Amino acid sequence: MTTWMTDIIQATDSGATFKARNDISKFSEQLGLRRLPIFRYDATLESLDSLHARIDGITAGVKAGDTVYYQFPTYNGVQFEKTFVQHMHIRQVNLVAVLHDVEFLRFPSTTYFDEITYLNNFDVVIVHNYRMETVLKEYGLKSNAVNLNIFDYSVNVQIPDRKKIEKKIIVAGSLNKSDYLKNWSYKIPIIAYGKQPNYSISSQVDYRGVLSPNQIVQKLPSGFGLVWDVNTNQYENSEEYAKYNNPHKVSLYIASGLPVIVKRGTAIATMVQTYNLGIIIDSLDELEEKIHQLTERQLDGIMIQVNHFKMLLTTGFFTKHAIIETEFQIAMGYPERSLFYE
Known part of the structure; x- marks a missing residue:
């Protein structure tokens, strides 16, 4: 069985959207996960038949019993998000959402996609922190949750430690x-x-x-x-x-x-x-x-x-820790428990 992490392919920009997703793909690969490339595009202009064919092509290597970590949202449109999950359910894979943003909390007056119902299609949802987990459960999240706690940040060169900090x-x-x-x-x-x-x-x-x-x-x-x-x-x-x-x-x-x-x-x-x-x-x-x-x-x-x-x-500590905890939940069906020795 193979474990996959979706890898959103888009032009490099100066914002967090590309960087955060790319870093999660990079650090998960260091744990042995395979990348599942998804090009960012506007799926609202695509016919349903074409969309099904596209997702079949993206996930051609995914087999029953595999685990797919899905970085959400892709910003490819609601139809893409829903159709991808439908395909994974048909394939009988374990499905994990890796949340980057929750749009109904971020833009409450303009978000009409029922993200809670959507996220309940996942076996596990990796959320930002305990507060996000709490508020999503208050809105009706039923899926198991794992806390990322903070986003990692990959660097191309080693950043020297700063000994002193200026007051600016x-x-x-x-x-x-x-x-x-x-x-x-x-x-x-x-x-x-x-x-x-x-x-x-x-x-x-x-x-x-x-x-x-x-x-x-x-x-x-x-x-x-x-x-x-x-x-x-x-x-x-x-x-x-x-x-x-x-x-x-x-x-x-x-x-x-x-x-x-x-x-x-x-x-x-x-x-x-x-x-x-x-x-x-x-x-x-x-x-x-x-x-x-x-x-x-x-x-x-x-x-x-x-x-x-x-x-x-x-070095990707928080990404890797969240994935390891998620793998435990998928294997055991419940969160990891603390062990106490007498």
């Missing part, structure tokens, strides 16, 4: 979710990377344009990586969604050796606090005070943790 702010990613940059008035220096947003960035922000995921992890300057998405017209529910998701930019910052600054109450804040990976604040107004209050000893302690955690992220 780094922002990277989708700047359309960071429109506080248009009125940035804090004295602490700030550097931003990403596609030009649909607003004018404040002249107080050192905007450095776009770098690819493999470039930016090597070139981020010393500072604190800020994770602070806000609601905008384009991203209506960013602040609520942050209570459940793992922002990929956290993984970027840590892989680059930067401590992070996150908002209290977000899902990722639990991990930052547990492993001492940075600072947790309630408001951007606290930024300067919290950073300047850090003693050298406190900052050294954070950097030791960040450098250790960086090694885990860049």
Whole structure:
């Protein structure tokens, strides 16, 4: 029996969509999973007969009893998502969803696909964290769940440990979710990377344009990586969604050796606090005070943790751990249990 991981094939971009999926494919391959390539395209323009033929071609090597890890969503359209699952059920394979985003939580007013009913077609669903698992179960998820906890981040070259961190702010990613940059008035220096947003960035922000995921992890300057998405017209529910998701930019910052600054109450804040990976604040107004209050000893302690955690992220620890736990659930039919010895 063979275990497969879908591998979404698309043009490389500067965002998390391509990078996160590609890294999961890469790290799962290191565990012996085989890649199942799926080209990203608009399946809404395709006839049903053509779609069936396409999926038959994609999954020609998949046999009864195999396990298929399906990275969801593919963004190939609802019909593609549903038809793929139907084909796998006909093949009698074990089916695992690897969640990258949950659209009805992310865009509640414009998402009409019943993702909960869809996800209940999977034997196991790999979710971002315990909070996401909890809210999905409140909405009716019945499938077993495994927590990823944080996205890994592969690198092409070894990133040296940072010994010291400058007291400045780094922002990277989708700047359309960071429109506080248009009125940035804090004295602490700030550097931003990403596609030009649909607003004018404040002249107080050192905007450095776009770098690819493999470039930016090597070139981020010393500072604190800020994770602070806000609601905008384009991203209506960013602040609520942050209570459940793992922002990929956290993984970027840590892989680059930067401590992070996150908002209290977000899902990722639990991990930052547990492993001492940075600072947790309630408001951007606290930024300067919290950073300047850090003693050298406190900052050294954070950097030791960040450098250790960086090694885990860049070697795929969390992806591999989630897959191993999932394999246990498929084999045994229930989650792994702690063993206690008397």
